[in-house]
Amino acid sequence: MTYEGVPGLVETREAHGETTLVVDPARLVEACTYLRDEHGFNFLSDIAATDYLGWPESTSQVAGYVGTASGRNINVPASQGLQRLPEGRPKRFAMNYQLLAVREGAPRLRVQVWLEDGESVPTVIGVWPTADWFEREAWDMMGIPIEGHPNLSRLLMDEDWEGHPLRKDYPLGGEPVRFSSEE
């Protein structure tokens, strides 16, 4: 099956038997509607936001046992080194929409959208109502603004929480410990 007619298609990738369509964020809703109506992807399995901040790149890191050009930094993930450097990423954040068609053969497809920090992505609630909480989770955990979402508020964290915990620059143990001796 070819996906050439998908509106706003930037790139098609195949890996591990999965197809990924990279789509222009401005035309995401159009692309999703097309995939649902023309290709039968009536089921949205998941929306996974990913932060690629600090993704190993040739300018800052080298392959081998020691992770960085300046020496081993034990504070970054994967400091124990990479066998080879991964491919670069176009922007900091990716939104991954895992689609499924409920029919014979269970075809799956991943729609991927690349975003910079603060760049918003249109909501797909109109295409699949189940996107509601998944998009709120992406906002809450990764800080990806969802344009046109009718109820964009925090889902898992408190309403007055600061920051987005799943971002790579969010400190581990950033929450002050209660009942410590300094209190």
Next chain:
Amino acid sequence: MAIAERPLIYEGTRVPHPIPTMLRVDDELREMGDILQVNFGPNHPSTHGVLRLVVDLDGEKVVGLEAKIGYVHTGFEKTMEQKTWWKAITYPARIDYLAYQNNELVFVLAIEKLLQLETPPKATWMRMLLCELNRIHSHLVWLGTSALELGAISVFWYTFREREALCDLFELATGYRLHTRYFQAGGLAEDIPKGFEAECRKFCKTMSPGVDQYEALLDKNAIWIERTRGLGLLSADDAIALGQSGPVLRGSGVDWDLRKSQPYLAYDQVDFDVPVYHGGDVYDRYKLRMDEMRESTRIVEQCLDAMPEGPWIADDRKVVLPPREELHTSMESLIYHFKIVTEGYRVPEGEIYVAVESPRGELGCYVVSDGGPRPWRVKFRAPGFAALEATATCMRDALVADLIAIVGSLDTVMGEVDR
């Protein structure tokens, strides 16, 4: 897939607009001033964990509803990014504390797919066996607690009798009653112990009459039927639009099971039926889970019959710990052991989404690797998370007393909802 011929549960769609997960009170109704807002939870014995439902009541009728989650958010996904792949396998089991082996399986399958690692047949069949036992385990806890909430306390004792036997089986095979961490990238952590087969067969013999007993307790119970039939309606189209899967989707008449439609492990080599009910109500979801327990018992028996001999884990020294006895004699093995335990194995760069049919439906795991020893990103698609999104739709015109039955029938585990 027999999607064409299914009876109509209701006309059109009942998914609220514009917010699909929130039932809003009519403005007219609110102005009349008789609306009572009640916080149901977060600490309420019948919410299956810490779930808070903000309910607007007009008399006894539910006219508004919003589910608030996040009370047991523990940052599993963030924590897993900090651990080596090897250590991260410990975490998925804790996300869903009733279907732990299915959760372990989906993560291990994702790692194996990225590593392009083949597992020996014995591991595949044992995984399938344990996942089916785990499905029974999850359904038993669901049945016991759901019936308990509707006042049928005796069912609980019966289901926990079998659950106890199941936990003993898990302990026998893996050393732990819960959160077994028995699946390893490449196969199983240990060989299947002697005596497991006999004990497991004994369990299968008691399981089928067990299900008959639960049904005898409930099926002719007027209160149970009154409180489950025709409640919490969800049509097939709405279920698909709301991302429902597993028993909730099949209870709405959609013949959809990933074990059949997208077979993993060795599900294409065993004989089992996928029960489908067409009523889309609480009662049908209950009947469906009862049938699933019988089918799972069938699969377990077939797994025992077909259990292959041979190694239980792949022979790949880069990923799999060398056999313990080799460490005393082989320097090479000692080095591999040290490397895997201290720095972990590296998983080739890539991203992958793996889905399995957990007791609650489509359990997915999206994993990104940068080629290093730790996952870059792990995201779980929890079926219970999606199921809770359907509460507002199911709760149309429900009475406050039915709310418990309806939320219970969606079978959510708050651990996996909040992660």
